[in-house]
Amino acid sequence: xxxxxxxxxxxxxxxxxxxxxxxxxxxxxxxxxxxxxxxxxxxxxxxxxxxxxxxxxxxxxxxxxxxxxxxxxxxxxxxxxxxxxxxxxxxxxxxxxxxxxxxxxxxxxxxxxxxxxxxxxxxxxxxxxxxxxxxxxxxxxxxxxxxxxxxxxxxxxxxxxxxxxxxxxxxxxxxxxxxxxxxxxxxxxxxxxxxxxxxxxxxxxxxxxxxxxxxxxxxxxxxxxxxxxxxxxxxxxxxxxxxxxxxxxxxxxxxxxxxxxxxxxxxxxxxxxxxxxxxxxxxxxxxxxxx
Amino acid sequence: xxxxxxxxxxxxxxxxxxxxxxxxxxxxxxxxxxxxxxxxxxxxxxxxxxxxxxxxxxxxxxxxxxxxxxxxxxxxxxxxxxxxxxxxxxxxxxxxxxxxxxxxxxxxxxxxxxxxxxxxxxxxxxxxxxxxxxxxxxxxxxxxxxxxxxxxxxxxxxxxxxxxxxxxxxxxxxxxxxxxxxxxxxxxxxxxxxxxxxxxxxxxxxxxxxxxxxxxxxxxxxxxxxxxxxxxxxxxxxxxxxxxxxxxxxxxxxxxxxxxxxxxxxxxxxxxxxxxxxxxxxxxxxxxxxxxxxxxxxxxxxxxxxxxxxxxxxxxxxxxxxxxxxxxxxxxxxxxxxxxxxxxxxxxxxxxxxxxxx
Numbered sequence: 001x002x003x004x005x006x007x008x009x010x011x012x013x014x015x016x017x018x019x020x021x022x023x024x025x026x027x028x029x030x031x032x033x034x035x036x037x038x039x040x041x042x043x044x045x046x047x048x049x050x051x052x053x054x055x056x057x058x059x060x061x062x063x064x065x066x067x068x069x070x071x072x073x074x075x076x077x078x079x080x081x082x083x084x085x086x087x088x089x090x091x092x093x094x095x096x097x098x099x100x101x102x103x104x105x106x107x108x109x110x111x112x113x114x115x116x117x118x119x120x121x122x123x124x125x126x127x128x129x130x131x132x133x134x135x136x137x138x139x140x141x142x143x144x145x146x147x148x149x150x151x152x153x154x155x156x157x158x159x160x161x162x163x164x165x166x167x168x169x170x171x172x173x174x175x176x177x178x179x180x181x182x183x184x185x186x187x188x189x190x191x192x193x194x195x196x197x198x199x200x201x202x203x204x205x206x207x208x209x210x211x212x213x214x215x216x217x218x219x220x221x222x223x224x225x226x227x228x229x230x231x232x233x234x235x236x237x238x239x240x241x242x243x244x245x246x247x248x249x250x251x252x253x254x255x256x257x258x259x260x261x262x263x264x265x266x267x268x269x270x271x272x273x274x275x276x277x278x279x280x281x282x283x284x285x286x287x288x289x290x291x
Numbered sequence: 292x293x294x295x296x297x298x299x300x301x302x303x304x305x306x307x308x309x310x311x312x313x314x315x316x317x318x319x320x321x322x323x324x325x326x327x328x329x330x331x332x333x334x335x336x337x338x339x340x341x342x343x344x345x346x347x348x349x350x351x352x353x354x355x356x357x358x359x360x361x362x363x364x365x366x367x368x369x370x371x372x373x374x375x376x377x378x379x380x381x382x383x384x385x386x387x388x389x390x391x392x393x394x395x396x397x398x399x400x401x402x403x404x405x406x407x408x409x410x411x412x413x414x415x416x417x418x419x420x421x422x423x424x425x426x427x428x429x430x431x432x433x434x435x436x437x438x439x440x441x442x443x444x445x446x447x448x449x450x451x452x453x454x455x456x457x458x459x460x461x462x463x464x465x466x467x468x469x470x471x472x473x474x475x476x477x478x479x480x481x482x483x484x485x486x487x488x489x490x491x492x493x494x495x496x497x498x499x500x501x502x503x504x505x506x507x508x509x510x511x512x513x514x515x516x517x518x519x520x521x522x523x524x525x526x527x528x529x530x531x532x533x534x535x536x537x538x539x540x541x542x543x544x545x546x547x548x549x550x551x552x553x554x555x556x557x558x559x560x561x562x563x564x565x566x567x568x569x570x571x572x573x574x575x576x577x578x579x580x581x582x583x584x585x586x587x588x589x590x591x592x593x594x595x596x597x598x599x600x601x602x603x604x605x606x607x608x609x610x611x612x613x614x615x616x617x618x619x620x621x622x623x624x625x626x627x628x629x630x631x632x633x634x635x636x637x638x639x640x641x642x643x644x645x646x647x648x649x
Contacts (some may be wrong), residue, residue: 104604226418
């Protein structure tokens, strides 16, 4: 019973990692860059949601929409203003720009007087509720996280499968140049991908808020989502979620059954093992450069 | 404009290309040597810090700038060096033996961290080193009986043949000596076949391999050398700070080290030194302008990261070679005066290169 309990809370936490990893993968697939500021977008989403919920008094669903809107705009502008000029530069340059953006985002949020440096609680309708089911105690927060993740994945899958834009995005992620020749507006789509990925991060931020509170450093959780993306293969959307779940469950079990200290290191040990054994991840395509 | 007329092949690999360089570097060295007489003790401490970070920076530059391997775990190598030095010196081991062990031990860890580099590259490597860095940080925090864990570890001042290098000028000269030596070592490595192999790997792994460069050996070597420098710098850092705790060596620190070499200018030894100076000077500069800022800005804790992030973005967008690039442009302008053209250093528009071609 204990074990199942741990697995469930691990799965909920893993969904968060999965959602952040999903953001990495979306961007990586489309533009072959990694956004190190994904965690900071999550944090911005959290603060935007906080503003909507406490100052404006919006209901929960509207809070999610506001957070998504704000971060999507930021993600869109981010791609448009600071990433597009350096398209085609080395991977290190692009990584450094996103790191710089993350630093700025964190710094600017802490600069907001009073609000930026404090720890906040996001008011949610289901706070503190628990469900008892066959000897298990499951908190409502966990159920909401898992449910929203499933819904979001369904929505994204449908987007990529059935809409024109989604199919264009698939084409673009396979071969940018060829997609461009076929008349797909590659530049606009890559801005759009950044917006979507930022919106996903905002949802993760709102979902995470009841578990860890909202504060300027909550974006550091993004570092733990890297292992999730690598395990999934960095190029596979379902892989990101599966990787996130694996990391979440491993972390939760390691925190209970192993010595103190293993909880934080466990995800990284798993990812190292993965990189040594199967560098392309569980669902990743084989990467090889044509000479 | 100076034209160097080459008459011997040795001239290609000379340490100083012409007399002008000897003069300027000599002048710099002289200024650094007499600095303790003129500057305040506080500035001198900062100069020692610059020297320590310069050691890490030249090592990281060798790895990131010349071998093209991204490392997001360099703070962990510094931690290994710092703790080795701290523990050994406390146990009564002489300073030089301690610092040698710090470098060696960090190099061994570097080899272990470098092993994934044989299978993965680019971003994956960054993530692998990041993972290693976090694990090492966690190990140091947990190995309480050796490292003192989160409670921290006190480190005594340097004691060399009964002479205490507590702080001030003596410690500064020690750091300066180490920094100059490391810079010379890196420059010499770069002039040697080993250095050429590193650069070949950076420019194209496949062509390097076709030319007979043993990828596995040279990548591991690069990691080992780079980690050894970080370890030595860590040893000096331990004596400078006198108190070690795991939270001085987090992933954030590693990222800041990479920022340092990128802002300084990837792919130049000058850049490493500029970057180190920048990393230390920026907080001081911000403190200096704080009194002139409106209250809500000067009180904000986020000012420094914001400026740091902004500088990083601006550097990558407008000056890919960093501070060194800016210097290079200025120098060329005066060299060619009045024939400098606007587009001389313009970057070529590039298509996005894909590693995923099948």
